[in-house]
């Protein structure tokens with residue numbers, strides 16, 4: 001199954017996100033502040049006991065469409 005939001009790169013570990021990245025204000029991969037052209041790249045699944053800590057993460061023009069070479 002494919003989807004347009006399939007990330008081109010693996011998403012970081014949830015514990016490695018900065019507050020800005022977890023809040024969707026910074027690129028999940030390079031940490032640049034996001035302004036325009038933001039793209040959802042998926043949801044990092046995490047949970048702590050009964051608490052679901054899923055985090056939707058975003059990228060922008062800085063990294064969108066990039067692929068590992």
Ligand SMILES: [Zn+2]
Nearest residue numbers: 027030062063
């Ligand atoms: Zn970036």
